[in-house]
Amino acid sequence: MSAATQTRRRSASSGATKRAPWVLLFPFLALFLLTFVVPILMALVSSFTKVTRGGLFGEAGVVTEFAGLDNYAQVVGDPNFVASIGRMFLFGVVQVPVMLILCTVLALLLESASAKWPGVFRAAYFLPYGVPGVIATILWSFLYVPGLSPIIDVAEVVGVSPDFLGANTVLWSIANIVTWSYTGYNMLIVIAQLKSIPVELYEAAKVDGASPLRVATSIQLPLIRPALLLTAVFSIIGTLQLFAEAQVLQRVAPAIDSQYTPNLSAYTTAFAYNDYTVAAAQSVLIALVAFTLSIVFLTITNRKSA
């Protein structure tokens, strides 16, 4: 092959090579722009506008105008919305550690030498992950309602009358549903990481005569820490997205108002109150809080592991 042909060939193919990444990225980027970027921009713009109606119910005219920070002021001044964010923080601070402790303990137990039929138990624990949140909530709602719930029936035999749906307890009833759904999944993550711990460490521990507790605290826990940390981060962020559980339980729990979680608040504002611009402001605020939390925790975890 002549040098000229080779060069021509290489430039032709290098042209194609230059275009290739964009061609490969195109479907993803196009959809990403359509379903992520454009809506976020729309929400931003919408959150700075205001729709006012004149007359008794708008028959005198509907005006869309620039609203400055009015919507944000309204949202931040809405005690129900602020309470919903606070509620989610409380939820996250309690439910996430409890779930992580539970899944770690279960993982350690299943991976310990003393566990029989680990495969069966793993399957049993992982099973709830396949049940969609809505279905899980429907299931548990039947188990929470007095008169329907066999759990309450059994408890009353020993004289205890649990109220799962009261004002002070319903948040933890929701936490229970979330824990039930995701512990098994997170446990499998931890197990996968446990399984990748080198054998030599265990053999050395055995030679040293270490008890299983010592093995757990000195070898296993430190080595699964990265997985646990990142799981925690995204559990907390997922907490801000809580919606289905609250909405489904609303039917049987009068304590759950229509603004119980931030997402429920945005949904109600948009579809029940027809206040799309205010709902957009709420969505933007929720996104900002989630984004900030992510950055903060990622910075902390990066610094710790660096």
Added chain:
Amino acid sequence: MSPHATGAPTRTEHATETESIVTAGQGRRRGEGRVAARRARGAGPDRSAGRSRASTIIVTAVLVVVALYFLVPVYWVVVAATKTTGDLFGTFGFWFAPTFALGDNLGQVLTYGDGIFVRWLGNSMLYAGVGALLATYFAAAGGYALAKYEFRGRNAVFGTILGGVLVPGTATALPLFLLFSQMGLANTYWSVLLPSLVSPFGLFLCRVYAQATVDTSLMEAARLDGASELRIFHTLVLRILTPALVTVFLFQLVGIWNNYFLPLVMLSDVDKFPVTLGLNNWLSQTDRLPEFYQLTTGGVLLSIIPLVIAMVVLQRFWRGGLTEGSVK
């Protein structure tokens, strides 16, 4: 909180990313089971430091109690689906009623509303199956492009997608609904499918995996042989990326199946509902028509049986799938 197919993945998806990054660094492959390993290889991994008969009993007892917690609601719904509405309220929840109505209930579930339930199941499979398949394909293409090509704007693109990952999907669903309304797409199958085709997490996973497993020299050799870039991708790279593809597919599948907020916002035609929305729709009618209690419990049972089977199969497969990625 259901793992959302759009927007920021929940901790479930990111945890896997960590796990795969961590295991990618380990070169060791664990045996399938302690006892089996030892028997098969004679001198397998021995973590028997501290094993005793007493600890076995205690540990097993704890595990059984915990298993009861996870299985109780499933057991309850199996029992509940055999009862009529009257018995549901009248008899003890954990045991059967004198009238065994399972066949009736399931028959009603499948035929009510001209078989709307079966249609809902089909819709879920469409959204989840097609959505996950295409999402995986696009994520693989994008991840590979970001991993193995040097081009201007690469970091900007990556940064934008990273930003998208950290924004919750629920924040974009409402404005997306307005956008689709203006485009005439609201309340169509596309309104749920299109957002489901985007998996930023999937793209990350594929990128990480491609960086680790796809050799640039392999690509160069193929180029010299005259293969086009797309040909390289489809015939060589996809095969190498398969373990990651399977992971992304399974997660996207579960995520879309479980997604509730997106179809809730987008769909108002009952016959386009996925099964999650459909069952909630039935449940919301119980305060006007009590027979929906039977329909709902029966429907819940029917919808979770395939999921339960899938999960039991999935968990055994997935352990292998992800650790396989660590073997280079």
Added chain:
Amino acid sequence: MGMFYQPAVLDQVGAAVPATWDEWAAVGAELAGAGVLMDSFPLADASPFAAYATQAGASWFTAEEDGWVIDMTDEATMKVAAFFDAAIDDGIVTTAYGAYTPAWFSAAADGKIASVATGSWGDALIEGVSGASGKWKVAPLPTWDTGYASSFLGGSTAAILANSQHPAEALDFAVWMTTTEAGVNALIEFCGIGWSPARDVVGTLREKPSTFFSGQNYNQEVFVPATKESSQNQDWSWWPVTQQSFNILSDGFRGKASGGTLVDAVAQAEKDIIAVMRNKGLSIRKAGA
């Protein structure tokens, strides 16, 4: 509206069917002593409260030339709020659940709830109570010392949308469906609901006595008289942002569980609703302002 009740439960304390709300409270107190509830008062749904206030003569919103006029703190409403404050405090009603929820069905089947004040459509739901056939009867809604004989709760609308392609035909159908004997019968048979807005059509099924309700011809005895013009508050007017208003009221009612009162909740709700309507650009003022 009317009051569906279980005669056997009332007989437990030898009580007669109450005709006024004060009698209702007295019967309720006796039942409370026997561990039985008279009714439920849902904190999460303010529409029964609005219905009771309507019956007492309240008219929360009036449309005037210059906009809306709101008056939720009038005598009638405050009287109703104070009445139910006392009923809740005395344990006559439960706030843990509302009518037709799973917990309610269970309690009704067990005879733990004596009655439910509800719309005429409640009959279909009570028929879902396990083992209830023959155990329920219907009486007129108890009355306040001033106000009207009955009230209304819930209801449905047949509406024609602006982008309808055949509005005239749609209107014809809506009129047929809601006012002719054939249409109303079809509504009852296929939708289970539908009290016709036509004066003289109640549906063939509703003209007969009901075996379920102990052989009582309750539609003719109780509900037809309740639909007379004189039995209903004709001044009541609905308003925009109703859903949000009721949510605001419910949020205030929820404070009852932690020591608040319905009276305070209503007063605060009035202020919040004014703010909401002003945010939307609508003109509204408090009565007398």
